[in-house]
Amino acid sequence: MKTFYLLLVSALLTACNAGSGEGLDDNGQPISSAPDVPAPPTTPETPEEPAGLQANLESIQNEVLTPICTQCHAGGNAPLGLRMDDLETSAANLINVDSATNSTFKRVLPGDAENSFFYLKIIGAAIAGNQMPLGQTPLDSQTQETIKQWIDSGAPLSAQQLTAAAKTVKASSSSTEISLTFSQPMDSATLQSSSFSLVDALSKNAISAETSINWLTPQVMTLSFTADNLSQQQPILIINQPSLSTVTSLIGHQLDGDRDGIEGGEFHHEITF
Structure with missing residues (x-):
């Protein structure tokens, strides 16, 4: 009997010690002896150039x-005056400049590589004469394609x-289809049917036409216009009119429609x- 009482007292003392709260935090959780280790700092991802x-x-x-x-086309002795010393000089001597060899071509006709003499020269087209660079290995096909x-x-x-470039793909007496290519992926919300206008070049009057849009890629679209007696007028397509729509790309640049180096301007x- 004495042994029984001793065991009972021992059990009660153990239970009391277990509920004393020793070794627990205010929330009743065991206190860890290991210090908190801060998480390593995260570096925000930067898009690669x-x-x-x-x-x-x-x-x-x-x-x-x-x-x-520029091994040849630099300085005062550049062949045919075609200097390409730097960006500004190259732009001034290439873009929308008549070819000195064949004046039926522009050296670079924006929107039309196949009718740009500079491109025809680097791919070795027969109509352009000697392939450039003269006497050197031709530019590789990927470089030629990027220039195109x-x-x-x-x-x-x-x-x-x-920038934007347009080509009339097909036209009939009452309809026309135009291909538009942009230099950046576009925000299609800024290029709805109401963003475009047709104006007669002679009367300056607006031409009422049914418009449809088809996006081929984020940078290429086709426009179709249908109107009575369309071919009897001289229609001009106008985009980036402030009163209609500010045309922008997905990265936030506004169309430089008049190519003056400043965002804005009608195309x-x-x-x-």
């Missing part, structure tokens, strides 16, 4: 014109300049039949 040749004149100047073309993309997207001077395209 595109490497290599890009479809703008600044990149082409740095990667192609300066290291290759640069011209076809409106020949932007830099990655920041948003005009004369529709041919």
